[in-house]
Amino acid sequence: MLKRNLYLHYLLLFIVIGGAIFLPYWLTDTTLIWSHDGLKQHLPALITWHETLRHLVFDHQWPNFWQAHQGFGQDYFQTYAYYVMGDIFTYPSLLFKESALATYYSVSVIIRLVLAGLSFIFVIRRLPITISNHSVLLGACVYTFSGYANFAAFRHPFFLNPLIIFPLLILAVHQATINKRYGGLILMTWWTLWNNFYFAFILGLGALIYWLYINHVHKTWRQQGLTILSVGIGALLSAPLLIPTITQFFQATRSASTFANGLLFYPISYYLTFGDQLINVSTAPQFWFNGGLLSLSIVALVHYVTQLPHKWHLVLPTLLLLLPTGAAVFNGFSAPSNRWTMLAIFPVALLTGKMLDALSALQNRTLLVAGGIGVFGYLGLLLGNGFSLNNSSNLIYGLYFITILLLATRLSERQRRLIVSVISVISLLVLFNHTHANDLKATKSELISSANLQTITKQIHMLTALTDRSMRTLVSGNLLSNLNTDDASSNLPNALKLNSVGSYWSLQPVSTSNALRIVATQTSTPNDAINTLDNRNVLSNVLGIKTRIDTLGAPQPASYINKNGLNIANYTSYVSANSYPLFTLPKYQVSLANYRKLSATQREATLADSVVTSKPSKQRSAFAKQVSAVAVATDSTGKWQDKIHYRYATHASTLPDGFYIKLAKAQKQTELHLELTNIKYVPYSFRRQKQQALANYRFTQNQTLANPQSTVNNQFNPHAYTYTWLKQHAVNAFDQNTGYTMTTTYGTNENRVTQTSQSNLSFYQKRDHLTINLGTAQTIKLADLVALNFSQPGTYSFDISVQAIPVGASFDKVAQTAIATAPKSVQLKKDAITGNVTVKKSRILASSIPYNHGWHSKTNQLVEIDGGFLGIKLHRGTNQIKVTYTSPNVYLGLWSAVIGAIILVSFIFWQYKSQHKH
DSSP states (O other): OTTTTHHHHHHHHHHHHHHHHHHHHHHTTEEEEETTHIIIIIHHHHHHHHHHHHIIIIIOOOOOSEETTSTTOEEHHHHHIIIIITOGGGGGGGGSOGGGHHHHHHHHHHHHHHHHHHHHHHHHTTSSOOOOHHHHHHHHHHHHHSHHHHHHHHHOGGGGHHHHHHHHHHHHHHHHHHSOOOHHHHHHHHHHHHHOHHHHHHHHHHHHHHHHHHHHHHTOGGGOHHHHHHHHHHHHHTHHHHHHHHHHHTTBGGGGOOGGGGOSSOOHHHHHTHHHHHHSOOSSOGGGOOOOOOHHHHHHHHHHHHTOSOGGGGHHHHHHHHOHHHHHHHTTSSSOOOTTHHHHHHHHHHHHHHHHHTGGGOOHHHHHHHHHHHHHHHHHHHHHTTTOSOOTTHHHHHHHHHHHHHHHSOSOHHHHHHHHHHHHHHHHHHHHHHHTGGGGOTTTOOEEEHHHHHHHHHHHHHHGGGSOTTSEEEEOGGGGGGGOSSOOOOSHHHHTTOOBSOOOOSSOBHHHHHHHHHTTOTTOBTTBSSTTGGGOHHHHHHTTEEEEEEETTOOOOTTEEOOSOOOBTTEEEEEESOOOOSEEOOSEEEEHHHHHTSOHHHHHHHHHHEEEESSOOOOOOTTGGGOEEEEEESSTTSOOBSOEEEEEEOOOOSSOEEEEEEOOGGGTTEEEEEEEEEEEEEEOOHHHHHHHHHHHHHHHHHHHHHOTTSOOOTTOOHHHHHHHHHHHHGGGTTOOOOOEEEEEEETTEEEEEEEOOTTOTTTOOOOSOEEEEEEEOOSSSSEEEEEEEESSSEEEEEEEEEEEEEOSHHHHHHHHHHHHHSOSSOEEETTEEEEEEEESSOEEEEEEEEOOTTEEESSSOEEEETTTEEEEEEOSEEEEEEEEEOOTTHHHHHHHHHHHHHHHHHHHHHHHHHHHHO
16 A cells, blocks of 8 residues: 555655644744745745746836846846746745735745655656665655754745655656666756756756766676766756846856955864754754754664765765865855755755664664764753753653664564654654744744735835835835844845845846955945945935935935934935936046055045046045045043054953044035954953953953942852853854954944854955945044954954045935036936947946946947946037847857757657667
8 A cells, every 4th residue: 555655645644744734824924935035035035036927927027137126237137047038836826916926936935845745755656776665755844844854844845846856857867877768867967957057057966976976886897978968958948047147146246255264274163063963953054064964864874885885976965075175166265164965965865764664683782883973962062052951952862762772672674663763753743843932922033924915015015105116225224123143134125126226136147246246345345236225325315216215213324314204113215315317427537557556435436426447547536535534543641643453352341442523624524434444352261252252251350349339149150150151152163253243333423343253154254454334524623533443352453534525415416416517318228228429529428237248339338437337438519329138148049049949859860760770
């Protein structure tokens, strides 16, 4: 019966396990949308793609290649190919209304998990593997519910697709290599490459390793011509999406990331807690290593590894897990993320099932080794949790050791199989619910409820009334209130037609990042290039930000004023009369070489009246000359200078640390920029961190004793404090934390900048110089403190200068001149820039549109300006401008698919003739 209904039994088993996991979310009106990337990236991408699909199917209209309202503008493929365009599970969304997409999103998570298990069963039953149906079912459960899927399901649903694809790809490779059946390989190559180019790289490496292995075993090297041809055909058929997407990847910020984040080895804490990461699933995994393996799975690994005739097979997975270099290679030569474990779970699930069939072959030493791994894991858990025995993972480890004890008993093999299978399923359920224990707690959940999502959506739709859709809008990063703990922008307002320049996607145009990096906007990150533009007034206006949506009373750049007084859920609009149009005719032309010699603030000022090109020029920006240095000193009575060297070592103090500035009368209507160079941070050693923590503790007690109005702390105990501190921080005893946050306070204005640590896989960037907006100038001619606060104990040193950039009448004059002289007829509409411009001499029409190789013109030469934007060269006289945009290599992709189809038809015909002949 089980043999005939294997798929049915799996579905029934999924209903039991899946029901226990997901039913509470339905009962509590909680979606499976993560309030971080789910709400900010995945749902907005689905909303936009849903609209695209409906226009494509019902109206036969393809969206614009250039998405003008994504950030400052970016390519459609660059934005959406990574998320939705190749994900076939998003296509049925076109059958639903936009209001139902949140439900569709949640249901699609469950469907992907179901299909992952079905894919596992389908493939295992077609590979030459001897395994019982009972064991296949358990293997399918391990594959569906253990570590990687456990974490990805609630964070990034499309990360589940590789679990469906990989087994089928392995089967296709096997059938082509051994059985000379190539149709499946063509299909799976197409699907792998079409689905997502990033996952295709990882899956391709996994399939390549398997192909090399079976060719080595079966000695079929000389018979692989048609296999390689099949892969080529599948690749050509995927080219309409693959080629433009890869082209855009190499024009994205992430393509230039630091290899392995500069790490040669992981932090020591990674190795100390490795055992716990193998057994447990963390909601914040180190370097994305999601083990979550059953006790039976680890027993199986130990058992079969000891039986390997050649231990060199272990070299690759060992290096991948233990060295950042291996993880970085499998992660596309970027950050050291162990997402390749999505491949490992397939053989692990298979071996788990096979182990269930071979319990009689188990040796005591295997169980001892597996038990030792469990002890090592639990010690790692204690180390990471301050040696607290009261933690929610105890049940997971209890089931782990119970399983090993049961395997060591003298019960019959049938009894052990049944009992271990039941405990394994319970363990998977416990592990899943443990990982997401907070998601059903109203005050701690990182998932958003349907009601709250509707409220946010309604609020965003209402806020559109405050904006001019023909101009750019910047929406505050705190629009999602307490749902998020990070400061990244959200794409949800844009998807709902608020047209915010906020753009938080994995692939950002490198031209935008480059331009903003040159002017040193400290809020820019690889995934979120624009963010708030550090609330810099001149930069915001030059880049065309007309409206800023923010909370009532929130401090704004000088030009942005709340005139209407409207209040929509405590949000309102701040509008500038100085925002530049999309196209301007700057008065001066500055060479890029001279531009780079300026300070970051002078560069920002240069953009107000000049265009920067690679062409040599002796011209200088008149407005940049108005930028002045503010007098700075280490103390209020010290020597005032244009630049000072600052050094800070963490210490206990009630008074704020920092430096002093003194403003001249001419710097009254200015915005102050703190420019830091030669930044160095040396973390305290573990011993000194302990000493500093104890010093802070003693200092607080002494302050209490010195205040006669304070209640004496009779619980003061330095020895107990030291003991507790050592327990809580022992896991990091040998690590050097390279990340920190610095907070600046000038008057009532507070700003902060973060140097992410090397363990951050998405936002890491080494910062040795920074420009921080302190806000508008306040006290004149008196010494003012700029307080600096550092989050991590250590020694900080850097050079300090403060620049004052005009934001009053002098900037108003420059801005109004730029607006008045801008050509009114030039417009960007539907992938084209058109208009007529008459000039008396050759000039450059400047724009704040990011430069991209997809822009073309037969009427005017196009140039890159201002470090990353599009410029149009104008000749003397009347210019009839026509500039068009097409995604680079999109037609190459289409023609490649045509060639692939022709080769496929020829291949099928040739195979048919060959079979008919024989």
